Amino acid sequence: xxxxxxxxxxxxxxxxxxxxxxxxxxxxxxxxxxxxxxxxxxxxxxxxxxxxxxxxxxxxxxxxxxxxxxxxxxxxxxxxxxxxxxxxxxxxxxxxxxxxxxxxxxxxxxxxxxxxxxxxxxxxxxxxxxxxxxxxxxxxxxxxxxxxxxxxxxxxxxxxxxxxxxxxxxxxxxxxxxxxxxxxxxxxxxxxxxxxxxxxxxxxxxxxxxxxxxxxxxxxxxxxxxxxxxxxxxxxxxxxxxxxxxxxxxxxxxxxxxxxxxxxxxxxxxxxxxxxxxxxxxxxxxxxxxxxxxxxxxxxxxxxxxxxxxxxxxxxxxxxxxxxx
Amino acid sequence: xxxxxxxxxxxxxxxxxxxxxxxxxxxxxxxxxxxxxxxxxxxxxxxxxxxxxxxxxxxxxxxxxxxxxxxxxxxxxxxxxxxxxxxxxxxxxxxxxxxxxxxxxxxxxxxxxxxxxxxxxxxxxxxxxxxxxxxxxxxxxxxxxxxxxxxxxxxxxxxxxxxxxxxxxxxxxxxxxxxxxxxxxxxxxxxxxxx
Numbered sequence: 001x002x003x004x005x006x007x008x009x010x011x012x013x014x015x016x017x018x019x020x021x022x023x024x025x026x027x028x029x030x031x032x033x034x035x036x037x038x039x040x041x042x043x044x045x046x047x048x049x050x051x052x053x054x055x056x057x058x059x060x061x062x063x064x065x066x067x068x069x070x071x072x073x074x075x076x077x078x079x080x081x082x083x084x085x086x087x088x089x090x091x092x093x094x095x096x097x098x099x100x101x102x103x104x105x106x107x108x109x110x111x112x113x114x115x116x117x118x119x120x121x122x123x124x125x126x127x128x129x130x131x132x133x134x135x136x137x138x139x140x141x142x143x144x145x146x147x148x149x150x151x152x153x154x155x156x157x158x159x160x161x162x163x164x165x166x167x168x169x170x171x172x173x174x175x176x177x178x179x180x181x182x183x184x185x186x187x188x189x190x191x192x193x194x195x196x197x198x199x200x201x202x203x204x205x206x207x208x209x210x211x212x213x214x215x216x217x218x219x220x221x222x223x224x225x226x227x228x229x230x231x232x233x234x235x236x237x238x239x240x241x242x243x244x245x246x247x248x249x250x251x252x253x254x255x256x257x258x259x260x261x262x263x264x265x266x267x268x269x270x271x272x273x274x275x276x277x278x279x280x281x282x283x284x285x286x287x288x289x290x291x292x293x294x295x296x297x298x299x300x301x302x303x304x305x306x307x308x309x310x311x312x313x314x315x316x317x318x319x320x321x322x323x324x325x
Numbered sequence: 326x327x328x329x330x331x332x333x334x335x336x337x338x339x340x341x342x343x344x345x346x347x348x349x350x351x352x353x354x355x356x357x358x359x360x361x362x363x364x365x366x367x368x369x370x371x372x373x374x375x376x377x378x379x380x381x382x383x384x385x386x387x388x389x390x391x392x393x394x395x396x397x398x399x400x401x402x403x404x405x406x407x408x409x410x411x412x413x414x415x416x417x418x419x420x421x422x423x424x425x426x427x428x429x430x431x432x433x434x435x436x437x438x439x440x441x442x443x444x445x446x447x448x449x450x451x452x453x454x455x456x457x458x459x460x461x462x463x464x465x466x467x468x469x470x471x472x473x474x475x476x477x478x479x480x481x482x483x484x485x486x487x488x489x490x491x492x493x494x495x496x497x498x499x500x501x502x503x504x505x506x507x508x509x510x511x512x513x514x515x516x517x518x519x520x
Contacts, residue, residue, distance in 0.1 A: 038448070090413060093413060124420075124440040124447065131434065131437030132437065144425065149421070150420070151421075155350070
């Protein structure tokens, strides 16, 4: 299995990493226990790696409580990661992606039909797993996040190649696409920990800010990252017609590069558009926006009760900035 | 405890389905269509075996079943005609809406039954893309009726036996395991009308 960035660079405490390791083993066993038509493709996707940020957020949030049932914790972590995994499996079908994190996707190896059905199955598994804990309050945040996720995807596809998107529209989309599941992860952790409402609200603010920043940085990486590390070529969002924050800032300048590349995504057009996005300062503007969100997140975390979970959340926020500056 | 009462509940489910669907995002709003209500009938028929009337939670459970049915019907269309982005996005949307619809019931077991139906239908289609999802949802309808209704122990056993038999005997013989009486007759007529 590929080692996640979080485990490699360790921005959080050993306690959090140890629990994350326990989750990783549990999650792998959970998937492996399914029948072969599900487990074989799904395990390949799991073993391709991933930051496991959502389970990590859940673990840290839950650790604000004094005594959390480990079984419930592992099931809850698995549920949020399953919803995330299901969305990635379907995303790869929607994007026609052959690889993710350098590994062949389920649709590439087994076909679109199987990938769609596996995504459906994993989605159902997430909720069945959580329902076994018998606590509706743990399921509710994930249900809300799932509505956001699916709603966000619908909206994203409807706004492909739309050149007049506003920043608030983009932020609305990335809230549904990324922040919502971060929030659900922290809220489920908060409910496991039985923290008070004020603490839960701080966690919600933290997760929302971190999620927004994370997605903005991800969108920036599409212009600045290493294609070998990303597992996809630079400028892929342009190719797919997904208008992201760097592009919105760049489109404010009077130029033709982006409209041309979005409407006719040849390699030459994409390269010119990428170069322009860099040259016009759009990347820096997007970074500043992301930093604002992280700053808000860290401020929220700063008001949490003292202890290693609070320190870990702040450290994670700084890690997101440092890693993606 | 009568047919008129059951049909009132089924109609309430229909009205709620139409009401929430009107607020769905496009193109889910356009593709979700109208519910065929067979599952609502199976669910409320099971509830009617007891004296408890769950009202709002019953309507939500019925609507959730109908949403899942539409999601799976759209999924089936996709398997027949080939992958279409719109259908994949809308089925995902409807699955999420179906789960969200029953959160207000605050019964984790309800979510478990619906989630189990999603998993079972997906697994069936992996084996056979033409697999009919209705037995799985019909089973979920009966199981939900037992979970939400307050049915006497004997009737519960009969419904559970029928539920287990559903996958093998759809649309027919499992009905003979249901308690005799007007409910069984009503369900038989409803299934015959829809198949």
